[in-house]
Amino acid sequence: MNDPALSRPLTPREQSTAQDLVNGKAVPEIARAHYVAQSTVRGRLYSVRRKLHCPYHCALHLVLHRILEATEATAPCPSTPAPTLGHEQMTLLKAVTEHGTLLEIARGAGIASRNVHAEIGELLYLTGSRDLADLVRRAHGWGLVTSQHVKPAANGAGQ
Template sequence: MNETRAATDTRACAPLSTELREMVVPPTKPPSLFTPTEWRVVEYLVRGLTPVEIAAELKRSIITTHRHLRYLRYKTHCPTRCPLPVLVHRLLTSFQATAPATDLPVPDLDPDEVRLLRALAEESTPVGRATATGLSPAAAASALNALLGKTGAANATQLVALAHSWKLLPNKQDRTERNGAAQ
């Protein structure tokens, strides 16, 4: 009879102390999308390091580094062989990485250079970049070299990360605000 009464007793229970609550119900945190090593790879990518340089920093083989890059592409829904600037852009626009702080001044880019910068960040193939810029693939490659020289970036991956620091490439939040403001 006491067991039945205890099961149906609806009296309010005293609130659990914080210490007891943590023992009974451990605090939960959402699982991380990336492993600790993948986070380091993301950090190195955003700094503009190449896969060979990342492998040296991690003291791992280039094959292992390429495996980490493949997993990052998969986890961010990038095409299997998308170039690193596209991957970095995806990481930065999805707020899974933060743009690096830079002392380099914001360059004064003309509309064609901004179009090339966006194509570099969003297009996975040289033909796609050329089509987006309205240039031939050879002319787009030449324009990219000139843009790297003008901005002081070491490579295209670092250029995309710097462009995010300079707010030259919009993130998803910026696009949403612009679309909402236009309506």
């Protein structure tokens, strides 16, 4: 999942559905908001995944990152200021945006697999995030994640 380029542009309906997903809405909520069947929403999301080169089994946080990275939706602005994250935490955040499984995230962040739950838990706590999808939304909203990159830690923190 290294190429955020779309195979084809999203249709306006796909973009609207993607924006709702980025905003944290579930399939039933999106269906009600658009006055369509849930199967229609799932079909649009399937098409979005395909165009973003995300396999069907791809984790939601990766799909959200790809949508935002391809600028097909706008990240919601978090109600809290961005936390100060150290180098290790920024490395973990980068790994979260690139990998789907906990083992892959641990490898990408260079941390022991036995510590990945605790490290992710700490990152979620520091950012006020409920889960990895919420973390990706917030990180994009704060500008901690930019197109294909995670910004370096502010003021050299943790270095």
